[in-house]
Amino acid sequence: MTKEKHNELKKVAYKVRQHIIHMSTDGGCFIGASLSCVDIIVYLYLSFLNINKNNLKSPDRDYLFLSKGHDVPALYGTLAEIGLLQKSRLKNHLKTNDFIYWHPNTNIPGIEFHSGSLGHLLSVAMGVAYDCKLKKQKNKIVVILGDGELNEGSVWEAFLVAASLKLDNLIVIVDRNKFQANIETEKLNKLEPLSDKLKSFGWSVRKINGHIFTEIDGLFSQLSVHSGKPMFIIADTIRGKGLPSIEERADRWFVNFTKEEVESLLHELKTREMSKLTSETLMVR
Amino acid sequence: MNYEEILEKLVKNNERIMVMTAENRAAIRNLPGKIGGRFIDTGITEMTLIGMASGLALRGRIPVAHALASFLTMRAFEFARTDVGIANLPVKLVGGFSGILSDGNGPTHQAIEDVSIMRGIPNMKVFCPADEDDMLICLEKVLLSESPYYIRYNNRKPEYKHNENFEEGKAEIIEVGKDINILTYGALFNEAYNAYKRLKDSGYNAGLINMRTLKPADENIIIDSLTNCSLTVSIEDHFLKGGLYSIIAETALKHNVMGKVIPFAFDEKWFKPALLNDVLEHEKLTPEAISERIINEYLKIKKNNGK
Numbered sequence: 001m002t003k004e005k006h007n008e009l010k011k012v013a014y015k016v017r018q019h020i021i022h023m024s025t026d027g028g029c030f031i032g033a034s035l036s037c038v039d040i041i042v043y044l045y046l047s048f049l050n051i052n053k054n055n056l057k058s059p060d061r062d063y064l065f066l067s068k069g070h071d072v073p074a075l076y077g078t079l080a081e082i083g084l085l086q087k088s089r090l091k092n093h094l095k096t097n098d099f100i101y102w103h104p105n106t107n108i109p110g111i112e113f114h115s116g117s118l119g120h121l122l123s124v125a126m127g128v129a130y131d132c133k134l135k136k137q138k139n140k141i142v143v144i145l146g147d148g149e150l151n152e153g154s155v156w157e158a159f160l161v162a163a164s165l166k167l168d169n170l171i172v173i174v175d176r177n178k179f180q181a182n183i184e185t186e187k188l189n190k191l192e193p194l195s196d197k198l199k200s201f202g203w204s205v206r207k208i209n210g211h212i213f214t215e216i217d218g219l220f221s222q223l224s225v226h227s228g229k230p231m232f233i234i235a236d237t238i239r240g241k242g243l244p245s246i247e248e249r250a251d252r253w254f255v256n257f258t259k260e261e262v263e264s265l266l267h268e269l270k271t272r273e274m275s276k277l278t279s280e281t282l283m284v285r
Numbered sequence: 286m287n288y289e290e291i292l293e294k295l296v297k298n299n300e301r302i303m304v305m306t307a308e309n310r311a312a313i314r315n316l317p318g319k320i321g322g323r324f325i326d327t328g329i330t331e332m333t334l335i336g337m338a339s340g341l342a343l344r345g346r347i348p349v350a351h352a353l354a355s356f357l358t359m360r361a362f363e364f365a366r367t368d369v370g371i372a373n374l375p376v377k378l379v380g381g382f383s384g385i386l387s388d389g390n391g392p393t394h395q396a397i398e399d400v401s402i403m404r405g406i407p408n409m410k411v412f413c414p415a416d417e418d419d420m421l422i423c424l425e426k427v428l429l430s431e432s433p434y435y436i437r438y439n440n441r442k443p444e445y446k447h448n449e450n451f452e453e454g455k456a457e458i459i460e461v462g463k464d465i466n467i468l469t470y471g472a473l474f475n476e477a478y479n480a481y482k483r484l485k486d487s488g489y490n491a492g493l494i495n496m497r498t499l500k501p502a503d504e505n506i507i508i509d510s511l512t513n514c515s516l517t518v519s520i521e522d523h524f525l526k527g528g529l530y531s532i533i534a535e536t537a538l539k540h541n542v543m544g545k546v547i548p549f550a551f552d553e554k555w556f557k558p559a560l561l562n563d564v565l566e567h568e569k570l571t572p573e574a575i576s577e578r579i580i581n582e583y584l585k586i587k588k589n590n591g592k
Contacts, residue, residue: 059344106372113343117367123333124368127340127348134322154332154364161333165325 001217005047009213012081013042014269017242019077019090021265027094028256029102030070032246036177036210036237037144038074043216044142045078053084056109062139063112063128067121068146068175069103070254076100076108084110119152122172126162129170142171148180151189156201162230163202170230171223172203175210177239181253194234203232210235245274251281288417288440289313291424292349296320302428303341307334307352309381312438331361335368335378342374349428354380354396354437355387358403369433370406376433378403383437384472384522385556385564392555401527403435404500410434410453411500415474418443423451423497437471444475447495454501462492465583466510468529469520470496473549476565477520479572484579499532507536511544516583518547520575525550547582549575 016038023029041064045051049062066075079085085108092098099107103116112128115121122143129141149155162170176194178185185191195205204227209215219233240246243265246255257265257279264275286294293316295302304316305325317324327334331352338348350357357380358365369376380399387394404411412427414420417440427434430453448457456468465484469477474495484491492514494506510517511533519529530548537543549570557567565571569578 113339113368114371117363119332120336120364120368123336123364124340124343126333127337127342128344129340130325130337131341131344131346154336157330158333158336161327161330161337164328 001047001214001221006213009039009042009046012046012078013039015081016042016074016077017269018266019080020073021243021262021269023073023090023093024255024265025257025259025262028254029073029093030253031073031255032179032239032249032252033068033071033146033175033177034073035241035243035246036239037071037175037235038077038241039211039213040144040173040175040216040235040237041074041078042081043213043220045082047217048220049140049142051110052082056084059135060137060139063125063141065112065115065121065125065141065143066104067115067143068118068149069115071146071175072102072104075104079108079110118146118149119154122155122158122162125170126158126165126167129167130165132169133167139169140171141169142173144173144175146180147174147176147178147185147191150174150191150194151180159198159201159203166228167230168227171233172230173233173235175237176234177237179239179248179250179253182250184250198232202229204229205232205234207234207236210237211241243268243275244272245277255279255281286421288421288424289316291421292316293319295425295428296323299347299429301345301347303346303348305334305338305348305350307331307350307356309352311381312379312440313351331356332364335361335364335376338376339364339368339372339374342369342376343372347375347377347428349377349379351379351381351438353394354383354399355394358396358399358435362402365403365409365435366406370408373408374433375431377428377436378434379436379438381438383439385561385570386439386441386472388561388564389558391558395555397523397551397555398527399435399437400499400521400523400529401531408433409500410498412498413437413471414439414497415445415447415457415469415471415495416441416443419447419457419474419495419497422447422449426451426453439472441472441475445478451497453498454503455497456503456506457495457497458506459493459495460491461494461509462514463490464514465489465516465518465579466492466494466514467518467520467579468494468496468507468510468533470499470529471522473520473522473570476570476572476575480575480579483572483576487576487580489580489583496529499529502532502536504536504540507533508540508542511537511542511546514544516545516547516579516586518549518579520549523550525552545586547579
């Protein structure tokens with residue numbers, strides 16, 4: 001990866017984090033999960049996926065499916081930065097005059113399918129992947145799952161089927177931030193050893209740090225798809241990454257901050273100086 | 286042509302058609318070898334089946350997805366609602382062994398709320414053919430529709446020669462009665478048909494309507510029956526709540542019409558599992574039992590009106 005590319009990725013990821021912070025007020029958003037997958041999403045759109053303004057309807061485009069859904073501020077922020085979504089529309093977050101709500105939907109350019117209910121988009125993506133293979137097209141189909149989402153039985157059902165159908169144009173990335181809603185994943189339903197589980201299901205498995213662009217690039221630039229096996233990538237991430245006062249805190253899953261706190265968090269993003277957050281922590285579920 | 290021959294023809298003539306199953310091959314046993322990659326068996330995975338079907342539909346395909354009606358509509362309900370319904374994709378969900386056709390399987394397999402729950406999904410249409418011939422007459426139009434559809438697969442042998450004209454939302458009118466009108470759909474059509482003949486043989490001015498699509502339902506024939514006929518009868522292998530009886534009630538309220546209606550349905554109960562003929566006997570759904578109860582109800586109405 002060139003130094004210029006690396007700087008560009010860092011710059012865009014920083015701006016996307018700013019967008020997320022701006023969306024954490026006036027109703028709020030799922031800030032922790034959004035911040036953990038920013039770097040992956042930014043990398044995919046800027047360096048890996050063949051998705052742009054001009055090919056959104058083309059059958060030859062690559063596909064990205066955001067299955068965990070509530071991290072959509074990271075995706076909308078990225079789509080805004082690459083020019084697929086007007087930046088001004090981000091200000092319509094939770095307003096009835098637009099469709100920028102807590103989960104992705106196809107009224108937003110670049111969104112392939114709605115999500116929100118966990119455990120759906122892997123199988124939807126498999127339908128797309130199957131069709132691309134049947135038509136002998138070379139598109140890449142990427143699905144981002146949450147690690148908490150791996151509690152859903154439908155995901156494991158789909159893991160079985162994808163391997164049996166040899167969907168080797170399918171790449172699943174797990175945002176392994178080690179938290180689900182209100183609790184650490186390993187304190188509830190243990191996922192580890194996750195890579196052994198997926199290997200035993202017949203998937204190719206890789207592991208990366210989901211915040212280090214050189215490492216992400218090291219994997220994706222060498223990725224050998226079409227190997228007969230679907231690809232499962234465990235991206236180790238930090239929930240709330242970029243904001244020390246949010247990072248790895250179970251109670252900062254969903255937040256609705258004041259305007260002052262937003263300003264303070266924007267400052268924190270820049271300096272890593274901890275903000276004083278007085279808004280109540282919210283337990284949504 | 287039988288069911289799978291029609292599917293094979295559609296697959297060969299129309300590149301959009303895909304045939305899928307969650308390892309329920311009863312209706313499509315010979316297709317896998319004939320249509321190559323256009324056939325997908327996902328295994329016993331109803332959720333993945335419907336999710337994948339939605340993905341294929343996103344790519345412009347029309348997937349025809351088969352599974353046992355119970356598991357297709359209930360285990361995977363949220364996939365039908367959330368993936369197919371919200372996106373309004375032309376996925377065709379074909380439920381096998383629905384209603385009384387599950388005969389000896391027991392309540393786990395008795396899809397007798399399937400019409401109710403599937404018609405509750407916005408955009409989802411519901412087709413319940415009377416028998417194999419009726420299913421084959423309507424099949425091509427239903428499968429080629431741009432709407433999502435739930436299809437109650439029905440391979441009962443026909444006892445009546447059906448009208449070859451099928452139009453979504455239009456019932457097949459065998460006859461409109463003045464005294465008694467039977468409205469029915471699906472696997473109890475033969476019993477309803479024979480009950481109707483018995484009523485006529487006994488001198489009643491009786492009618493019989495095969496609803497074909499329950500959503501959209503033919504509201505005109507319901508209004509007509511409620512308005513112009515002394516007794517309307519609904520016959521269905523479905524729970525009382527949410528099926529045809531409910532559709533008649535909703536239609537009556539919507540159009541502000543009223544009439545006497547008696548339902549044949551399963552009221553807060555599953556049916557006794559047994560071979561089909563014994564189920565019909567036990568549940569009093571033979572033509573004899575149906576016509577006898579209808580005549581008793583009709584005579585009660587006439588007696589009360591005479592007072």
